[in-house]
Every structure is written in structure tokens, then in C-alpha cells.
Amino acid sequence: MRSDDRIEKALARAVELGEVGVQVAAYLGDELIVDAWTGVADPGDRRPVDGDTLFPVFSVSKALLATAIQLQCERGLVDMDEPVATYWPEYGQRGKERITVGHVLTHRAGVPHMPPDLDAAGLADWDAITSWLAGVEPLHPPGERSMYHSMSFGHILGEVVRRTDPEHRPYDRFLREELCLPIGADDVWDVLPAEHEHRVARLTWGPNPPKRAPMTGVPLLSMPPEIRPDADRWNDPRFRSSSVPAAGAVMTARAGARFFSLLANRGELGGRRYLSAGRLLALTRPRPGAGEFDEVYQGTTWIGTGGFWLGGESPPADPLLGRSVQVLAHAGIGGSMGWADLASGLAVVITHNRMFLGAAPGAEPFVPLADAVRAVAGVE
Secondary structure (H helix, E strand, O other): EEHHHHHHHHHHHHHOOOOEEEEEEEEEEEEEEEEEEEEEEOOOOOOOOOOOOOOEOOOHHHHHHHHHHHHHOOOOOOOOEEEEEHHHHHHHHOOOHHHOOHHHHOOOOOOOOOOOOOOOOHHHOOOHHHHHHOOOOOOOOOOOOOOOOOOOOHHHHHHHHHHHHHOOHHHHHHHHHHHHHHHHHOOOEEOOOOOHHEEOOEEEEOOOOOOOOOHHHHHHHHOOHHOOOOOHHOHHHHHOOOOOOOOOOOEEHHHHHHHHHHHOOOOOOOOOOOOOHHHHHHHHOOOOOOOOOOOOEEEEEOOEEEOOOEOOOOOOOOOHHHOOOOOEEEEEOOOEEEEEOOOEEEEEEEOEEOOOOOOOOOOOHHHHHHHHHHHHHOOO
């Protein structure tokens, strides 16, 4: 393991605060400087976590898709200011004609909803979901309000990737063949092959599961009950065998940090340039209405123009991310996080299997871990 006492103490503290199994990994430039883990992957059989354990990361998945969109922009195949319907003509109906790719990336398109009867089995039918999304009416004119696109983000933008790919590959293949494999992030998966299923950590709420109120209104539209992220429900392998670009990725922290290192190194990795530095730096600007209340998230979200979460002072930034204003990040419900600091070249991913819904100040399990990683890296 690439670790030291600061990392080990922070991991032990996370376990004291309720964590079950945790991985943390970090790249500084092209060097893997942290690769550590602790705990158990399955609370039932006590299988230990190791460096090859795969963890579901929920909305950290959105950072992968946002990167794929930027790759298509870099190639001149997508423009964030163009309507989605430019690339997906069937989408341009029922008031969605002016919704741009950028509106979806910044959760201001007014289309957070998914088919209300969608379940784990239904996620396997990509065409049925995208056909439903093409026919839906937006909840507000584009750009007027903030509604976090919990799940629809993935299928709308994933379809844009598929339609603009000259080979028309499904999003999961595009991600794997154009980004994950070329940069060496082999254990980042949108669709997990069955032969790797035994490596996946089992999700848990821990010994004190939170009381989760039933969802209503716009939040319920965005996340139908049968696909709402939950420790028991999302242990179902069907969530990993289907392409769910907004929330379904699984990864090791090591592979995830390698993916984020592409961003931290301003688009160049392994001697090959994938994205321009200027393009990525532009994404660190806050989106329009960045501080406004989000009707799905039920709070404010500090999001940039490209759909990534941003760093800086906390609040509004997540305290894990440090104070750099050149951070591109994304959290996942339940506590996973990945981020890239374009100022320092530091890329970090934290994966785990004990889901939680926020923590009291001073009891955040991963803030000390993030601080320890920055200390190891020599980054403020």
C-alpha cells in the first residue's frame, strides 16, 4: 500500500465514525501517491476490503459522463450551447426544442423526471427509457430554475454521446474504449461484467440506518421509488449489469483516481492529450444561478458550467474538496467522492460501502482523510 501514518490514522478515524469498508487513492501528476484501504467489503461474511474491491459510487458517475461530453466537445462533435435536439432530433418536441446540452449538464433543463414505474429490470431497456424521455414535457422553461437531474442526466447525455459517436457505440462502450482503457483506469465500469461481480462490496446503512421519509413532488419524479438509491436495493446486481450513467458506476478508488487524474493534469495523461487545458479550466466557473435553491436536491449545489461540483470556501463548496477554486469534482449519494485539482495536479477518490446522508460538523468521516491526502501531497 502507498500510505503513511497520516492516512492510516484518518482511515481509523473514519471507522470510529461508523465506516465499514473504505478505499482512498490519489495521484499527484502521473504518480500514484496514496493507495490505501481498511475494513470489510461485506458485513455478513466479513470479507476484507483490498485494493481490488469494487464499490458503487452513485453520482460520482456523473463526472465520468461529463468528461465524455467534453471529449465530444473537444472533437467538435458536440457544442454545449446547442440544443440536445441537434444531436437527437426526436428529443426536440413538447417544449424541449430549446433545451441545450449545457442546460442538462447544469441541471437547469427542467427534465429531471424518469418513467414513474421504472425498476431494476427496466433499466436494462435503454431505448425504452430514452424514448420516454424524448416524449416528456419539461417542468419549466430551460435555464429558469434548478432541478437536480438525479437519473435523467445520464440517459439524456448518454444518448447524446451515442448519437454523436461516429461508431454509435452505447455510452458504456464509449466510456470504456475512449477514456477508461486508454488512460489506464481499467477498473472504472459503467456496466460491470458478471465475472467481476464477486469483487463488489456490499452496501449497508451501518448499525443505525437513517429514517428516510417517502419522496414526494419533484424529487419523486426525479427518482422513482424502485430505483431510489438504497443500500439494500442497490445490492441487486441488475443495477450494475445495466447502463445507468448518472448513478451506476462501480470502481476501485485507485482506478477512479486515475480517471480524475486526467482532469487534474488538465487533459493530458501518459503523453497523450485528450482535452485542452483551457476547456477544463473554463469548467471551474460556477453555472448560472449556482447558489440558488434546488427543488430536487432540496438545498443549494455548487456546480460549474460543465456539470462538475466545484471547490473553494465551504460553504458553498463541499468541505472535502479543500480551498482550491480550480477543482472539478462529484459526490455520490451515500458519501463517495472524486475530485481533481487543476491547480496542483492532485486527483483523489474515496469509495466506501457504509452509506450515510450527511454528518454533523466535526463528525464527517472523510474530511480528515481528505486533509491527510492533501498533507501527503504537500497541497494546501
